[in-house]
Amino acid sequence: LERTLSIVKPDAVEKNHTGAIIARLEQEGFIVRAMKRVHLTRAEAEGFYAEHRGRGFFDELCSFMSRSPIVIMALEREDAIAKYREVIGATNPANAAEGTIRKLYAASVGENAVHGSDKPESAAREIAYFFAGYEVS
Ligand code: ATP
Numbered sequence: 824l825e826r827t828l829s830i831v832k833p834d835a836v837e838k839n840h841t842g843a844i845i846a847r848l849e850q851e852g853f854i855v856r857a858m859k860r861v862h863l864t865r866a867e868a869e870g871f872y873a874e875h876r877g878r879g880f881f882d883e884l885c886s887f888m889s890r891s892p893i894v895i896m897a898l899e900r901e902d903a904i905a906k907y908r909e910v911i912g913a914t915n916p917a918n919a920a921e922g923t924i925r926k927l928y929a930a931s932v933g934e935n936a937v938h939g940s941d942k943p944e945s946a947a948r949e950i951a952y953f954f955a956g957y958e959v960s
Contacts, residue, residue: 825903826856828949830938831894833887836860840928841894844937847924848898851910857897857950857959865889871952883933897950897959904946907939 829848831841845855863871868888875881900906912923916935919926929936940946950959 824899824901825943825946826897826899826950827903827907827940827946828938828953829853829896829898829907831896832934832936832938833891833893834930834934835928835936836892836894838928840936844924844928845894845896848896848907848910851900851906853898853900853903853907855896856899857954858894859953859958860892860894861953862892863889871949880933887933895953897954904940904942908941911937911939 831844835841835844849855865885868885869876872881872884872888875884898907910924912919912925914925914935915932916925916929917932919929924937925935940949
């Protein structure tokens with residue numbers, strides 16, 4: 824089975840959509856292997872998104888991700904990375920398919936409700952960024 828790193832972003836936590844999003848992911852066959860709610864510092868957000876440093880939206884993205892708490896999960900499923908990206912929908916909710924998490928809960932490309940890893944190497948790095956080995960079971 825494959826793992827992916829999932830984040831319920833500040834906008835979705837603020838609107839109390841955390842439970843609905845986790846319920847949907849469980850319905851889609853994902854197993855929660857680790858989970859926590861944290862309020863990132865700006866430096867922690869910058870470290871997580873280091874690969875986007877230098878892009879036009881980097882400052883906005885890191886301010887947003889550190890403005891209020893997020894819920895982080897390590898999820899497991901067959902074909903988890905691709906399946907998760909299918910369930911959350913396009914990065915810009917305006918382009919997201921009907922019924923996807925971003926179509927249902929996201930307001931804009933900047934505040935798009937959830938994050939998911941884009942490939943296995945990213946998933947491994949991202950899970951290790953937020954969870955110690957003993958926290959993932
Ligand atoms: P994620 O990594 O969160 O799953 P993604 O892989 O679909 O998103 P990326 O292109 O990697 O999208 O961008 C990472 C995040 O940066 C996006 O989820 C979004 O929150 C933010 N972002 C991307 N493009 C823009 C933009 N033009 N303006 C503001 N924020 C943006």
